[in-house]
Amino acid sequence: MLQIVRTVFEAIIAAHGEEESVSEVVMHHLTDHPIVATESSNVIVKFIHQLNTTVFSEKLFGVFDMRITRWVIMMWLAAFLCMVVFIPVAIKIKRAKMGSSSKWVNLWEAIISFVHDEIVEPNFEHHYAKKAMPWFCTVFFFILFCNLLGLVPGMSTATGNLAVTAGLAVFTLVGMIGVGIVKQGPLWIVTGVVPHGIPIVIFPLLWVIEILGLLIKPFALTVRLFANMTAGHIVIIIFIYLVMMFKSYWVGIGSVAGALLINLLELLVAFIQAYIFTALSAMFIGSSMHAH
């Protein structure tokens, strides 16, 4: 038995190249790479490799490297899972007018109600809450599914990457500015962001601060989600790496137990961070509905 475990570990170490440093192992797991097919890859990977070398080989507008990477695949998987879960649930909820008896449907309905009651409702008036629901539901469940997929061994956390979280936070920035301009007129960007009743002298100073705040809010969202999702994974990887470092089975017991605990914690963090990102987005966008 122990012999088998040792061979597996040696194989893993060998696969990563003899004696990788801890930072190299961590980097390998947490950074993005375009999909590259090898001889033994399956059809899908080879197809993506084909796309990367033909359609997406040129940079779009000279800036955007559109080659499909591991993280893009994880996002698509999360998006696909969202559709697989929620479209049938929607059909069932629509069919069962007085509540479905299915536990599966009720599970998702409870979480959707949570998003409605705890995230959207406190920040929007009733009429707008109904309009805002689809947006924040998508944000919440997309982030949640990305976070949870990252906990599955062999997969990656799409939300543990600054480009992805920035992509999500940009919508919050656009939402804040867009809602402000639509609800309070185009002059909102000048007058609406600054609290009323302040002396004209410090108005420009405050305006600069408020505009900076406007930009910092989504930036904070970006960093918060990224850091939270990455930190847990680094700890898990290092726990596992301890085994390879010490080459001892006794360390293995401790590090696996530790990694398991961190994994359970990550399960909680996956929900909490999806909630925090969505709740703060709702708060920021909701606050530009009215002058303050």
Next chain:
Amino acid sequence: MEVLKEGLLKVDPGLFLWTVITFIVLFLILWKAAWKPIVDALDARAEKVRSDIENAEMMRIEAEKQLAQHKEMMEKANSEVASIIAEGKAEAERIRSAIIEKANAEAREISEKAKKEIEMAKDKALAEIQTEIVTISTEIAAKIIAKNLNPEDQKKLVEDAISKIGTVQ
């Protein structure tokens, strides 16, 4: 630090754009196919529950009102019944005493009449007896007188007899 900048903290524009595209596509699909029907259904259900609760509340108030009404009616009926019974009792008492009164009066009348008739019958009988006695006495006297009396004695005897009858009477 170079490792971090190139690896962990790198913001790849391509991945950023893919995120935006993926998210918008996911949003549009789920908006039409999932969130809209779900939110509509949940709203409709919430509305129905609210109106059901309101209806139930209204019905409860209505029922309470009717219960109060019925209680009032019951009380009224009870007091009416009591007064009817009391009236009946009083009436019965009145009739009873009236009947007894009447019976007493009739009884008195009958006994009164009976006494009168008895009196009358007695008087009549006495009168008849008197006349009979007078006749018989006269006959006896006539016989005796005819045998051995003179006219003076005879006259004295008759007078005695008459006066005696008068005292008997």
